[in-house]
Every structure is written in structure tokens, then in C-alpha cells.
Amino acid sequence: MSRFEFAGVRLSRVWLLPLAWLALTAQAQQADPAKAQRSALAGIGRTATPAEVKAWDIDVRPDFKGLPKGQGSVRQGEVIWEAQCASCHGSFGESSAVFTPIAGGTTAADVKSGRVDGLMPGANQPQRTTMMKMSTLSTLWDYINRAMPWTSPKSLTANEVYAVTAYILNLGNVLPEDFTLSDSNIREVQGRLPNRNGMTTAHAMWPGRELGGTDRPDVQGSACMTNCGGEAVVKSFLPDYARNAHGNLAEQSRNIGPTRGADTTRAALAAGVSPVSDLKQPVAAVVVAQRATENVVPAGPAQSPVTTAAVTPMLQKNACLACHGMDSKLVGPAFKDIASKYKDRTDAVSYLSGKIRAGGQGVWGAIPMPAQSLSPEESAQLAQWLAQGMNK
Structure with a gap:
């Protein structure tokens, strides 16, 4: 049997055919990788039915491709909102108790310009709401459709999603109370979003090119978070002499966002709390602990079981x-x-x-x-x- 030299290895003729087959297979995969993939997956699974594809293909693009036909009014949306949304977001979309606020922080000037002033440098805006940041209306419609309400996602009909979207836009002073949002006028409404001109793709290290910063990417590929210092402990309190100098801060605090002002009409510490110098939580947190003991019902004698x-x-x-x-x-x-x-x-x-x-x-x-x-x-x-x- 004759032998051949291949890459320094002596091979017999019987090995030439497998080697040639492997070479031809590699060439075929390079020439038509999709065909090679179909061949490798032959007999595995099946083609999805139109109904299965439709059930998953529910996304709505910024150009509104995929948006179903339907309509819903602001007033209809308010009814749905109070029944299924207000418990987490508040009646006017302002609550931050569970999630960040949806409405607030936008003005009539923002609707006119398409750029929210509250997002610009130097703005005195404590919390960025959904209406402030949203630049594409399809994003709002799509998210409500696929994820809301929290306890029963995808349970709203297309008309109900239109109605809830219309109510949110009304809360943001984008739509009047008598407006009916539909697939035929949603593109027009897109042109009223307060931050429709605020989207950018120039993402770089803060503050970014728009604000005179750098164009370098955020990620450099080098190791980070090494040789870090110890954990920082933030200690915050108001000295007694300044505690109520400007009135009750809790009544002056913003109505959106997770931050709440301290109730300065009360003492700084609750019973059993360590001195202020050792306090590891904001005074506002201590006030919460104080309030937890207010208006409580005494334990009293043993009562019958509650089922x-x-x-x-x-x-x-x-x-x-x-x-x-x-x-x-x-x-x-x-x-x-x-x-x-x-x-x-x-x-x-x-x-x-x-x-x-x-x-x-x-x-x-x-x-x-x-x-x-x-x-x-x-x-x-x-x-x-x-x-x-x-x-x-």
C-alpha cells in the first residue's frame, strides 16, 4: 500500500478519502452556512405555526410596525388605571412607593420643543420620570401591552392598552381629557412627546460629546474594581439648632421620587436609638421608625384566632x-x-x-x-x- 507525506506525517491511501470529505464539507459550510445549518438540524423540531408566531411576535417598533388596530379614550384609561394600575403608580402616576414615578417633571414648553428642560445640566429636577425620558411612544405602548398590569401581564386588550396609554399622556399634559388615541393618530401624538428630540446615540464617557466631554467608550476593556477602599458609611442628621429653622421639611419635599424630607417637627431620635454621632441611617429613616409606633392598638388580652x-x-x-x-x-x-x-x-x-x-x-x-x-x-x-x- 503506497504512502504519502502530509504535514510531516506519513499517511496511507485509505486516509485520503476522509480528509478530502472533511475539506469539501468545510468549503460547503463557508459557501452556504444556512444550508449547512439546516442539514445539521434536519429532523429536529418543527416549523412554528402561524398562531404560535403571532403569539410571540407582539413587539411594536419605533416606526409603529407591529401596532395592532384599536382605540381607547383618556376617560376609559382612567377607569382601567384606577382599577389595575393606581395601587402601584398612584392615581395620577406620581407615586414612587413601588416603582419610579411615571408622570411629572414636564411642561407645556417641553411639549412644544420636544426637549425636556428638566434633563439638562443645572436643572433643579430631583427625580426623572417616565414622561421626562420617553422619546418614542411605541416604547410605552409596547411595555404596557407585554408587561402590565404587574400581577397579570398581557391581560389587557389592544383597546385597553390604547386607553391606558392615552391616560398616561393626559397626565403628562400631552393629550386633552376628551382625546381618543388610536392606531390611525398615534404617529401624530408621537410628535407631541416632551422628549421626542432628546434621544441620542452618542454614548460615551460622561459628560459626553454634547456637553463638551469625551467620545471615548464607557468600557475600556481593562480590569477595574481592584484595590478598592473599605465600604463607605454615610451618616446624616440635622443639628438641633437647625432642625426646624425653615419649617417642616417633610411638607416642603418633592412629591415625586424616593426621597422624603425629615419631619422636623419631631425629635431627632426615637427611644432606644443610639446617639446622633453614631447614627448610621438618615434621620428620615428614624422618623419612619417613630411613626411605626404611633396610633397602634395595644396588644391587650389574648384574642380568638384570625383566619x-x-x-x-x-x-x-x-x-x-x-x-x-x-x-x-x-x-x-x-x-x-x-x-x-x-x-x-x-x-x-x-x-x-x-x-x-x-x-x-x-x-x-x-x-x-x-x-x-x-x-x-x-x-x-x-x-x-x-x-x-x-x-x-
């Missing part, structure tokens, strides 16, 4: 289940975890009742819980249900 069936209507009425699951965490902790945390606390009913009514932040993470408008009797019933371990 889950008894409190469920109250949980549904006050939209508690939108943020808390019975056994799993949603926006806030699961009721099961709350019950477990405070099961051995002797004043659990009094403490939890106060926390429910006053709201708070920090015990279960950074997302705050707004104050709840329950009566002392209602909050005490919920607190007792939790303290007793969520009786079935």
Missing part, C-alpha cells in the same frame, strides 16, 4: 396582594416570611399594626411600603393574623 379567609377580602380591597404573596416574595416580602419573623415577638400585634398604617422602608429592603389607609381595627386584625402564624 386567612377572614382577612382575604381586606387584602384584596386594599391591593395588598399586588405586592405581597402568601408564600412567595413579589414586590414586598411574603406574608409567610413576615409571620415567621415576628412569631416570637410579644408585641407583634401592636408593632405590625403600626407598621401597616405608617408604612416604612429598610426592614425588608430598599423598596418602601407606603402608609396604608386602614382603620386601627383593620390593621390590628391583619397584624393579629400575621402574629398568629396565618391561621387557615
